[in-house]
Every structure is written in C-alpha cells, then in structure tokens.
Amino acid sequence: MTTQSKNLTREEADAFGRELDALRQEVTADLGERDLEHIRQIIRTANRSEAAGRLLLHFGFGPVSFVLGTSALGLSKILENMEIGHNIMHGQYDWTRDPALDSQRYDWDNVCTGDDWRHSHNYEHHTFTNILGKDRDIGYGFLRVAPEQPWKPVHLTQPVVAALLALFFQWGVGAHDLRVDELFAAKQTPAEFAKRARPFVTKAGWQLFKDYAFFPALALANAPRVAFGNLLANGTRNLWTYAVIFCGHFPEGVRVYTEAETADESRGQWYVRQLNGSANIEGSRWLHVLTGHLSHQIEHHMFPDLPAARYPEMAPRVREICARYGQGYNTGSFARQLGSVIGRIARLSLPGPKPAAKTMRVVPEEAATPLTYRAAA
Amino acid sequence: MISIQEIGTGWRSAGSVVARRFLLDRQAEFWMGELDPARSLGEIRARVVAVVEETEDTKTFVLRPNAAWQGHRAGQYSPVEVEVDGVRVRRCYSISSPPGEALVSITVKRVPGGRVSTWLHEHTRSGDILRLGTAAGDFVLPAATPEKLLLLSGGSGITPVMSMLRDLAARDAIHDVVFVHHARSRADVIFGEELSELTARHAGLRLVLCLDDEPSAPRGFEEARFANLVPDFAKRSTFLCGPGPLMDRAERLWESVGASDLLERESFAPTIAPAPMVSSVEGVQVRLARSDRAVAAKGQGTLLEQLERAGERPAHGCRIGICHSCKCRKQTGTVQNLVTGEVSSEPDQEIQLCISVPRSDLRLDL
Numbered sequence: 001m002t003t004q005s006k007n008l009t010r011e012e013a014d015a016f017g018r019e020l021d022a023l024r025q026e027v028t029a030d031l032g033e034r035d036l037e038h039i040r041q042i043i044r045t046a047n048r049s050e051a052a053g054r055l056l057l058h059f060g061f062g063p064v065s066f067v068l069g070t071s072a073l074g075l076s077k078i079l080e081n082m083e084i085g086h087n088i089m090h091g092q093y094d095w096t097r098d099p100a101l102d103s104q105r106y107d108w109d110n111v112c113t114g115d116d117w118r119h120s121h122n123y124e125h126h127t128f129t130n131i132l133g134k135d136r137d138i139g140y141g142f143l144r145v146a147p148e149q150p151w152k153p154v155h156l157t158q159p160v161v162a163a164l165l166a167l168f169f170q171w172g173v174g175a176h177d178l179r180v181d182e183l184f185a186a187k188q189t190p191a192e193f194a195k196r197a198r199p200f201v202t203k204a205g206w207q208l209f210k211d212y213a214f215f216p217a218l219a220l221a222n223a224p225r226v227a228f229g230n231l232l233a234n235g236t237r238n239l240w241t242y243a244v245i246f247c248g249h250f251p252e253g254v255r256v257y258t259e260a261e262t263a264d265e266s267r268g269q270w271y272v273r274q275l276n277g278s279a280n281i282e283g284s285r286w287l288h289v290l291t292g293h294l295s296h297q298i299e300h301h302m303f304p305d306l307p308a309a310r311y312p313e314m315a316p317r318v319r320e321i322c323a324r325y326g327q328g329y330n331t332g333s334f335a336r337q338l339g340s341v342i343g344r345i346a347r348l349s350l351p352g353p354k355p356a357a358k359t360m361r362v363v364p365e366e367a368a369t370p371l372t373y374r375a376a377a
Numbered sequence: 378m379i380s381i382q383e384i385g386t387g388w389r390s391a392g393s394v395v396a397r398r399f400l401l402d403r404q405a406e407f408w409m410g411e412l413d414p415a416r417s418l419g420e421i422r423a424r425v426v427a428v429v430e431e432t433e434d435t436k437t438f439v440l441r442p443n444a445a446w447q448g449h450r451a452g453q454y455s456p457v458e459v460e461v462d463g464v465r466v467r468r469c470y471s472i473s474s475p476p477g478e479a480l481v482s483i484t485v486k487r488v489p490g491g492r493v494s495t496w497l498h499e500h501t502r503s504g505d506i507l508r509l510g511t512a513a514g515d516f517v518l519p520a521a522t523p524e525k526l527l528l529l530s531g532g533s534g535i536t537p538v539m540s541m542l543r544d545l546a547a548r549d550a551i552h553d554v555v556f557v558h559h560a561r562s563r564a565d566v567i568f569g570e571e572l573s574e575l576t577a578r579h580a581g582l583r584l585v586l587c588l589d590d591e592p593s594a595p596r597g598f599e600e601a602r603f604a605n606l607v608p609d610f611a612k613r614s615t616f617l618c619g620p621g622p623l624m625d626r627a628e629r630l631w632e633s634v635g636a637s638d639l640l641e642r643e644s645f646a647p648t649i650a651p652a653p654m655v656s657s658v659e660g661v662q663v664r665l666a667r668s669d670r671a672v673a674a675k676g677q678g679t680l681l682e683q684l685e686r687a688g689e690r691p692a693h694g695c696r697i698g699i700c701h702s703c704k705c706r707k708q709t710g711t712v713q714n715l716v717t718g719e720v721s722s723e724p725d726q727e728i729q730l731c732i733s734v735p736r737s738d739l740r741l742d743l
Contacts, residue, residue: 021716025717028717031463032462032463032464033460033462033463034463035463036460036463037463043407044407044411047404047407047408050404051408090701091700091701091704094701094704094727095463095464096460096463096464096465097464097465097466097727098465100403100406103701103704104701104702104704107400108400109400118694118700118701118702119694119702122694122695122699122700122701122702123694123695123700123702124694126695126699126700127694127695127696127697127699127700203398206398206399210398210399210400214399267697270697304699304700305698305699305701
C-alpha cells in the first residue's frame with residue numbers, strides 16, 4: 001500500500017539516512033559463510049536445472065519432456081540473470097574475494113554485455129534513480145511512465161510497444177547503453193555509436209550462435225526442438241524479468257525527481273529518493289529468489305551492494321524506520337503492482353494528467369554530496 | 378612448418394575462447410568441482426589427506442594437490458587460501474615435505490590472533506580442500522649440493538630447512554650437515570623424532586638443539602654459545618629461518634666475520650610491517666604499480682579525488698560507493714573506508730577508490 005511521503009528537511013533526511021547506515025553496518029558486520037553458501041546453492045540449482053533442461057530437450061521426445069525441459073532451462077536462465085548475475089555484478093559478493101563472484105569480471109547469460117550493464121544500471125540508474133533527464137531507466141527513453149514526462153503523440157502506441165518490449169526484453173536491455181535515441185537526436189556521431197555497439201553486437205552474435213546453432217547442432221535430429229526450446233526459455237526469462245523490473249519503479253505512487261530538486265543532495269536525501277523511487281512486491285521466499293530479490297526493490301536501492309538475500313530480513317526494519325519519518329513504503333502483491341503498472345502505461349499513453357504538486361526543497365546554503373551528511377567530515 | 382604441438386595448442390586456445398563466449402567455462406568448472414572438489418580448470422587445489430599434531434601449537438597438513446600443481450624446490454613456500462567466515466584469505470607457508478613426492482606438507486604454527494593459522498587448526502580436517510598457489514621463493518638449495526652445510530632455524534622456522542634436510546636424506550646427499558634448531562623446550566621441537574632418527578641414520582648429520590628451558594642456557598640465539606657449537610660456521614653454506622630477533626642476531630654475526638655471502642635467509646614473519654596510520658591525507662605517497670607513477674596526496678579528499686587532482690583517470694562511476702566500478706587492488710598500505718569506517722591494512726585487498734581515504738603510503742594496482 002502506498003502513502004504519500006512527508007517532505008523531510010535536510011536534517012530529518014540525514015537522521016533517516018544515519019539510521020539506514022547503521023542498519024547497513026549491522027548487516028555488513030554479520031556477512032559470512034551463510035551468504036556464500038546461499039549464492040553457491042543458487043548457482044548449484046541453476047546449473048543443475050540447466051543440465052536437466054538441456055538433457056530433456058536434446059534427448060527427449062514428445063511434448064511432456066519438451067515442456068519440462070524448456071521450463072527447467074527457463075528457470076536456470078531466470079536464476080542466472082536475477083539472483084546470480086544481477087546481484088554478483090552489483091558487487092554483493094565482492095567481500096568474499098572469490099574470483100567467480102567478482103562484480104567486475106562476471107558476465108551473464110544475456111545479450112547485454114556485463115560492462116554495458118555495469119555502466120547503465122549499477123552506475124547510472126542506481127546513482128541517479130528516478131531523476132528526469134539523468135536516469136535513462138525512466139521509461140527507457142521511449143515509454144511515458146510518469147506524468148512529469150511530456151506527452152508526445154508517439155506515446156499513443158506505448159501499450160503495444162510495452163508489450164513488444166516484454167517479449168524482447170533482453171534486447172532492450174542489451175541495446176540500452178548504446179543510446180540509440182542520441183544517435184537519432186544527433187547527440188552522438190555514427191562513429192561513436194558504432195564503437196559503443198561493437199561489444200554488444202559481438203556478444204549478441206555469440207549468444208544467438210550458442211542458442212540457435214551450437215546447441216541445436218549438438219542435438220542432431222532434435223535440432224528444431226532444441227532451438228525452439230531455447231527460444232521459449234529465453235522468452236520466458238524476458239517476460240519474467242520485464243514484469244519484475246517494471247514493478248520495481250513504475251507502479252502508482254512511485255515518484256520522479258527533477259535535476260534541480262536533487263542538485264546538491266546529501267546522503268540522507270539520496271536514501272529518501274531511493275525509497276520514494278522504488279516499489280516492492282510481496283510474496284514467498286521462492287518469489288523473492290526468482291526475482292533476484294528485486295521484489296525488495298526499496299531495500300535493493302538503498303543497499304545495492306549488500307547480498308540481496310538479506311533484504312527480506314532487513315525489510316521490516318527499513319519499513320519501521322520509514323514509518324517513523326512519515327515516509328510511504330510502496331508495497332503490494334505481484335498482481336496488484338503489475339496491474340498498477342499496466343494501468344499506468346495505458347493511462348499515460350494519453351495526454352495528462354497534471355503532475356501532483358510537490359513541495360520544492362529549500363536550497364541549502366551549504367553544499368553536500370551523496371557521500372556525506374551535512375556535518376560529517 | 379607447423380608442428381602437431383602448435384596445432385594442439387591452437388585448438389585448445391580456440392576452444393577456451395569459444396567456451397568463454399558460450400559461458401561454458403564456468404559451467405565446466407562447476408561440474409568438475411561437483412564431480413571432485415579437488416579438481417579445477419584453473420585453480421591449484423589440494424585435498425587434505427592427513428593432519429598431524431607435531432607439537433602443542435603446530436600441525437602438519439599433508440596435502441594431495443591436483444594436476445595443476447607444478448611441484449616445489451626444497452625451501453620454497455606456497456600461498457595457501459582458505460575461506461574464513463566466507464572470506465578468502467591467503468597466507469604463504471613454507472613447504473616442509475621434500476620435493477618430488479605426490480604429497481605435499483605444510484606445517485603451521487598457530488599464531489594467537491592469526492586468522493588463517495587459527496582457521497587451519499580449528500576447522501581443517503582430513504578430506505577438506507585447500508587452494509594453493511604456485512610454489513615460490515629463492516630460499517632453495519643450490520643445484521650442486523654444497524660440501525659443508527649449516528641449517529639454522531628457530532621455532533616454526535624449521536619448516537623450509539626441514540624440507541631441505543628431507544630432500545638431502547632422500548637423495549642420500551647428507552655429507553657434512555650441521556642442523557642447529559632453537560625451541561622453547563624439547564616438547565616444542567617440531568619434527569623432533571624424525572630429526573633424531575635421521576641423525577642416527579646419517580653419519581654426516583649433526584643435530585644441535587638449543588632449548589630455552591635447559592639449565593643456565595641462554596634464551597634463543599646466542600653468539601658465544603653458537604660459535605662454540607659450530608666453530609666453522611663461517612665456512613659453511615648456511616640456510617637460516619626463524620623469528621626476527623634470531624635472524625637479526627645471526628645476520629650480524631655473519632656480517633662481523635665477513636661471511637654474509639654464505640648466508641641465505643628466509644623470514645616467515647611478514648617483511649612489510651603495516652605502515653603507521655596517518656590522520657591527515659596530506660603528503661601521503663600513492664604509487665601506481667601498473668603505470669609506474671606516484672602521486673602525492675594534497676588537501677582533503679578520497680583516493681579517487683586525489684588521483685583525479687593529480688591528472689590520473691582511474692575507472693569509476695557513482696562516486697558514492699555503490700557501483701563498484703572503481704574497485705582496485707591495494708597492494709600495500711592502509712586505507713579507511715569513509716562509509717563503514719573500516720580500516721584495511723592487509724596487503725592485496727580490494728578497495729573502492731571513491732570511498733577510501735589513504736591512511737599511509739600506498740601501492741595500488743593501477
């Protein structure tokens with residue numbers, strides 16, 4: 001459920017941030033073998049599921065083994081992209097010093113390159129979350145997901161465009177950091193664009209080759225079945241990740257910020273923005289794992305480099321802190337949040353509504369950075 | 378002409394590129410580990426086949442390394458990596474077994490407060506897997522065994538010289554060896570029994586134990602007693618390993634008689650003591666190992682800001698510690714994390730430049 005967040009003064013926001021920092025410290029100090037065991041167990045599950053899926057697709061016959069094989073392969077792709085890849089690349093396991101879990105070296109089973117993702121997501125989206133003009137994840141530059149975005153006639157098509165994006169989501173993610181829109185707006189030269197695109201094109205080529213030539217060829221007579229199974233598994237992963245990610249930032253009640261509002265934000269205000277720019281999904285332990293714990297988008301945005309499996313135990317504490325500072329905590333069932341996102345995309349395809357009035361923050365006399373609080377050294 | 382071997386190497390490297398592009402390399406590593414945890418495509422792993430209690434505070438871990446292990450020379454050490462509370466920590470230990478055997482031993486004294494030695498003592502059992510590094514070190518017997526040898530050690534410093542003695546014994550090359558070892562008491566002599574056996578078996582081996590608890594004996598290394606026990610020490614090729622004070626005194630003695638070039642030494646305590654912490658960043662030297670440049674810190678600011686002010690352009694992103702793009706290996710020195718307050722002074726730790734401030738001179742892998 002959503003409640004409107006109270007506007008906090010900088011002092012209040014900093015006190016709020018310090019409480020979250022204390023929570024962060026507490027969890028950091030407690031990290032240990034259990035966290036490592038968790039991620040290794042998920043890696044084990046994903047690898048076994050992939051092996052089972054491939055064996056069923058390659059050597060099975062008939063529809064039952066096809067459905068089972070495709071599901072197992074889809075499950076492994078979801079686990080690998082979400083709980084494993086996304087979280088490792090965030091640096092959630094860098095503290096283990098295990099090279100297999102190193103954020104800067106990991107690459108995931110997705111057409112998006114690890115490097116592009118680290119730049120567009122870990123850096124840009126997580127630093128400038130929901131700042132119009134700075135966070136390119138707000139509607140990915142072509143969807144209108146907030147009334148603050150000016151309406152254009154092209155937005156009339158967005159229900160269809162959004163549905164197509166769901167089907168081909170990994171391609172949208174993969175092309176995101178290439179800034180195609182800037183090419184059309186002549187903000188980057190074709191040469192720059194080509195340079196940017198090269199790693200993506202290379203990786204996408206290998207991925208296509210792997211899924212639709214290499215593995216099918218290994219299956220000999222079963223080649224069409226394997227290629228189709230791979231397509232469905234990739235598609236399942238696309239739909240699932242799309243739904244989860246859209247529920248994280250686009251349901252009703254999530255707000256966007258202007259650059260002026262965030263011009264010299266303190267660390268506490270950065271936390272407030274992360275909270276008000278994100279929304280959670282409620283569900284069982286397995287739902288959380290399958291979303292890579294992005295169902296705890298609020299906690300993820302506050303603590304993007306803490307092991308995500310810790311978010312469920314942090315959430316009640318975060319929620320309690322939010323309540324004390326009069327901050328809304330946007331959460332709901334998967335159906336509710338997804339329904340809200342779909343409704344919003346449909347509604348915002350038409351002009352209006354007028355953005356809700358927000359109290360502008362008073363520009364403080366003293367500069368701060370999101371690294372420090374006002375009084376901190 | 379292209380040889381068969383070159384074709385083989387070519388195929389293998391092409392195969393590894395394809396495996397990496399298909400993301401199958403990590404799966405291959407995973408399944409290999411599932412079938413046998415000691416196997417790996419890249420890592421040197423070893424299965425612990427026995428744990429021997431040598432003394433009250435010292436254990437020998439007998440290891441069977443996988444095929445990636447390339448052997449060692451007598452006197453060398455190997456990096457040993459364990460997971461302590463989920464964190465990989467690495468220490469170097471001298472190998473105490475002789476070269477050329479399928480089993481490799483490290484002998485570890487439990488150091489009070491030592492993370493790795495304590496972990497090995499308390500948690501490592503037969504059947505466990507340890508990760509090793511390539512054996513290294515110049516403290517080795519020369520290819521041609523010197524005519525007259527002196528092996529001089531103290532405490533757990535006995536481990537590399539024991540490997541040498543065992544090597545000589547295995548090759549039946551003990552002609553004229555004096556083995557002088559210092560310990561607190563007879564019960565603290567690591568490999569005591571084996572040393573006695575070797576002495577009984579080899580006429581060319583003389584064993585001298587200097588024990589602190591003997592009546593009217595000096596504690597540790599003492600020049601007069603030593604010169605008395607081994608009058609021709611200055612003419613012997615000497616291999617020295619032990620605690621710092623012992624090594625320092627012995628070294629001065631060798632210097633005083635002009636025999637330093639016959640003395641080889643190995644210190645098992647860290648040679649680089651953590652640099653003293655400074656509260657002000659000003660004037661701290663940041664060495665960039667890869668580009669071979671140095672930057673002097675000026676005024677306030679994080680390492681990232683200091684480097685940028687000096688014209689360096691290290692990779693970075695968010696500048697607030699969340700995206701890990703600026704992660705880099707700190708080879709030596711002490712830094713403090715501004716967000717957590719945590720101080721890192723161990724060598725070879727990953728740090729985030731954008732939220733770290735230097736607390737001593739540093740060397741970064743940049």
